[in-house]
Amino acid sequence: MNLILFTFIVLLGFTSYYFGRKKAYTIQSTKKRLTALPQFYGYYLAIWCAIPAFIIFSLWAIFEPSIVKLLILSDYSNQGYLDDELNLIYEKTKALSRGQFTGEITPFIEASAEKYLSLRSIAQSSKVVIVLSAIIASVAYAYKRISSNSRTREPVEKFLNAVLFTASLAAILTTVGIVFSLIFQTIDFFKVIPLFDFVFGTHWYPAKAFVRDSSEALDPTMYSDTFGAVPIFAGTFFIAFIAMCVAIPIGLMSGIYLAEYASIKVRQYAKPLIEILAGIPTVVYGFFAALTVGPFLKELGTSMGLEVSAESALAAGGVMGIMIIPFISSLSDDVITSVPQSLRDGSYAMGATKSETIKRVIFPAALPGIVGSILLGVSRAIGETMIVVMASGLAANLTLNPLESTSTITAQIVVILIGDQAFGDPKTQAAFALGMSLFLVTLCLNIVALRVVKRYREKYE
Amino acid sequence: MNKNKEQLLNKRYKAEQRFRLYGQSAIFMALLFLTIFIFKIFSTGYSAFQKTWLIVPVNFDAELMMLDENPTKQDIEDADYYEIALQSMWNLDPNANEDQQNQLKRMVSYFFEREIKQELLKDTNLLGKTKEVYLTASDDLDQVFKGNYPRDLPEDQRRVSDYQLKIFDQLVANGKVESKFNISFFTNADSREAELAGIASSFMGSIFSILVCLMIAFPVAVLAAIYLEEFAPKNRFTDFIEVNINNLAAVPSIVFGLLGLGVLLAIFQLPRSTPLVGGITLSLMTLPTIIIAARASLKAVPPSIREAALAMGASRMQTTMHHTVPLSMPGTLSGTIIGLAQALGETAPLILIGMVAFVNTIPGSPMDPAASLPVQIYIWAESAERGFVEKVSACIMVLLGFLIIMNLFAQIIRHKFEKKWS
Numbered sequence: 001m002n003l004i005l006f007t008f009i010v011l012l013g014f015t016s017y018y019f020g021r022k023k024a025y026t027i028q029s030t031k032k033r034l035t036a037l038p039q040f041y042g043y044y045l046a047i048w049c050a051i052p053a054f055i056i057f058s059l060w061a062i063f064e065p066s067i068v069k070l071l072i073l074s075d076y077s078n079q080g081y082l083d084d085e086l087n088l089i090y091e092k093t094k095a096l097s098r099g100q101f102t103g104e105i106t107p108f109i110e111a112s113a114e115k116y117l118s119l120r121s122i123a124q125s126s127k128v129v130i131v132l133s134a135i136i137a138s139v140a141y142a143y144k145r146i147s148s149n150s151r152t153r154e155p156v157e158k159f160l161n162a163v164l165f166t167a168s169l170a171a172i173l174t175t176v177g178i179v180f181s182l183i184f185q186t187i188d189f190f191k192v193i194p195l196f197d198f199v200f201g202t203h204w205y206p207a208k209a210f211v212r213d214s215s216e217a218l219d220p221t222m223y224s225d226t227f228g229a230v231p232i233f234a235g236t237f238f239i240a241f242i243a244m245c246v247a248i249p250i251g252l253m254s255g256i257y258l259a260e261y262a263s264i265k266v267r268q269y270a271k272p273l274i275e276i277l278a279g280i281p282t283v284v285y286g287f288f289a290a291l292t293v294g295p296f297l298k299e300l301g302t303s304m305g306l307e308v309s310a311e312s313a314l315a316a317g318g319v320m321g322i323m324i325i326p327f328i329s330s331l332s333d334d335v336i337t338s339v340p341q342s343l344r345d346g347s348y349a350m351g352a353t354k355s356e357t358i359k360r361v362i363f364p365a366a367l368p369g370i371v372g373s374i375l376l377g378v379s380r381a382i383g384e385t386m387i388v389v390m391a392s393g394l395a396a397n398l399t400l401n402p403l404e405s406t407s408t409i410t411a412q413i414v415v416i417l418i419g420d421q422a423f424g425d426p427k428t429q430a431a432f433a434l435g436m437s438l439f440l441v442t443l444c445l446n447i448v449a450l451r452v453v454k455r456y457r458e459k460y461e
Numbered sequence: 462m463n464k465n466k467e468q469l470l471n472k473r474y475k476a477e478q479r480f481r482l483y484g485q486s487a488i489f490m491a492l493l494f495l496t497i498f499i500f501k502i503f504s505t506g507y508s509a510f511q512k513t514w515l516i517v518p519v520n521f522d523a524e525l526m527m528l529d530e531n532p533t534k535q536d537i538e539d540a541d542y543y544e545i546a547l548q549s550m551w552n553l554d555p556n557a558n559e560d561q562q563n564q565l566k567r568m569v570s571y572f573f574e575r576e577i578k579q580e581l582l583k584d585t586n587l588l589g590k591t592k593e594v595y596l597t598a599s600d601d602l603d604q605v606f607k608g609n610y611p612r613d614l615p616e617d618q619r620r621v622s623d624y625q626l627k628i629f630d631q632l633v634a635n636g637k638v639e640s641k642f643n644i645s646f647f648t649n650a651d652s653r654e655a656e657l658a659g660i661a662s663s664f665m666g667s668i669f670s671i672l673v674c675l676m677i678a679f680p681v682a683v684l685a686a687i688y689l690e691e692f693a694p695k696n697r698f699t700d701f702i703e704v705n706i707n708n709l710a711a712v713p714s715i716v717f718g719l720l721g722l723g724v725l726l727a728i729f730q731l732p733r734s735t736p737l738v739g740g741i742t743l744s745l746m747t748l749p750t751i752i753i754a755a756r757a758s759l760k761a762v763p764p765s766i767r768e769a770a771l772a773m774g775a776s777r778m779q780t781t782m783h784h785t786v787p788l789s790m791p792g793t794l795s796g797t798i799i800g801l802a803q804a805l806g807e808t809a810p811l812i813l814i815g816m817v818a819f820v821n822t823i824p825g826s827p828m829d830p831a832a833s834l835p836v837q838i839y840i841w842a843e844s845a846e847r848g849f850v851e852k853v854s855a856c857i858m859v860l861l862g863f864l865i866i867m868n869l870f871a872q873i874i875r876h877k878f879e880k881k882w883s
Binding site for chain 1: 473474477479480481483484485486487488490492493494495497498501502680681682684685687688689692693701702703706707708709711712713714715716717718719720722723724727745748749752776777782802804805808809812813817825830835836838839842844850853854857860861864868
């Protein structure tokens, strides 16, 4: 229904464009000079068609559900139901009207469902009538208004400019959305669990918080020693550290080699090949870590008489390091290539070998950029999810032994939120609190890294 | 003195060589990882494209099927196939006791009844006659036939009994076991049984999510890029937008999953587990990537183009829309495809919005619950059955294939259509 209406409105838009242009041609044929190209007359009318349609559609989308709900529930208003019960009745009504209701059908609800359907159809048809009449009125008004000396290009361009500007707000809206979705749950979480316990507690057993009857009142004392995030944070940084131990030497040395030593041909093939590593989906790395690297390390450890967990931090961190190699190598490659040639020439002129030039001259000059690329790599490692979910443990151990299993922020978020979640449960809120800390940590890392890289670029440009 | 100098020089040259070697070995290591990786995936995955069939004689006994004489087509469709299906499996070993009969039945997939039915519906003249029918082997026998299953384990640690192996070996010896291209892997939806599980539902889920993502992210990102590159005044607010975009590009993907969960599902009440929500979440994630690519390609259009258009009396909007934007399109499009390829491989945000649900139907629209290819990889990788391991690798091969095609496509667009300004 909505789709048909939408198509019809689009068709109306095209027709108004056509009529606007036609009117412009008619004016032109009377040898009067137009103030804009004929197309702009068409666009002008089309915009007059689109704006009222858009406004009415959004008003309807915002107000229709709540008004319908109000009307339905007015039948129940004097019977002393609680808000929650009223909501339940409304949900049942909706489900029944869609034919998806399973459970006992009471005559009350059946009546409401019928009322709901009739209200919806009234709303639909009135929407059609209102939208169409509004469009026709506004287009007719605009059609009458345009004449040889009316301005059409400026309003059209202003409108387009406004559209472009609105689109650019999407980035801000997304950031706002992220903060918004995280902050309320996080605040609710810290109402139950003190911030201090979360940041400094050393026991993380969110499963404990699930053993709770929903009829029981929320008792904060039963959550003490449940949501201490220290093991999670430690595990996150530990796995990231292992990853960087793999990624920094390999990535940095490949970047240096590609930038300074490699022939054009080697560079041409090796660079894209290494970058393939960055294009492989992380779930694939996770599978690789869980099914190949983990068991391999375990076997290797057993043959050397070591106790290695099949879900060791080493497996997850190592594979994550492989994933990060291309980020570090291509960023540091860029940074090193942008060091001015004069620095190299000066060093060679003093008789330094190539490696001495790299170590003593180019590396220090490129250091800020390299640090920036490493920080971006760290931020990747901390935010990486699938590898740890699949290859590292799910129990939060506070350990610094790479052969044991640990858990990370991202893994815990997935573990908690996979399947059905009940909003309002401290366990669910804990996931959002973890998400908030993840967001803040990576945000800081990114801001610092981008600053460093930017300042470095400015220095040599 | 001279000797000392020579020694020092030698030392420096050695250090030079060492350093060079480090660089080479770093590149070598990175490429080695890539090779191991691809080799591992292909060597475990290629066998999933084959499927093992048992060829079993089936007697289409009208009496056992509860059919009267001269049944209509409808009667045949409604007939009872379970009995004849069971009988045909039991006939493999007429002397089997009850336990062994059970084991015989488990040698094929639980779809065997339907496979027999389809054979009869193809040719109703078979009624009352016996015909050899291809039945899907159980996933354990499938693995045994492909040589992926260790037969030398003690019996109680195996999922295949000695008895089943004996019968199976007899069938193999008589040439009654065949391996054919596994079409059902591409046409079936997910299933709890490895031998029946396919990627059709997750594939459609991925396609729908990517389409939704494209329809939202592409227009918004291009418009935003045009504004920022061509019209935005240089002020604090513009800077703020730019900082936002750069930061969003580096926010971990799982945070977008939380956004989808907390805003799209909890506040806007969009249907859970659907490609619609998945696509919107992914579009927010790819938005910065596309904006950055589109801005770069707008920036690459030389100012002379703009100046020429302005000099001919075009307005700024006309200059942009008629000249700058069309010229920047190849770069923008290839950036968009690369962004979509990233979105296609994304897993974590989709898990959070519930696209991990077990879906055994093929979704017909973005509003139906679905999984996506990477999520399917995750689901299968988490299940214990051995038959799923090769399925995971095969699914990865399909996913990687798509990513390679998309990236090639992006390259082609860039090289074929992008103007080189000199």
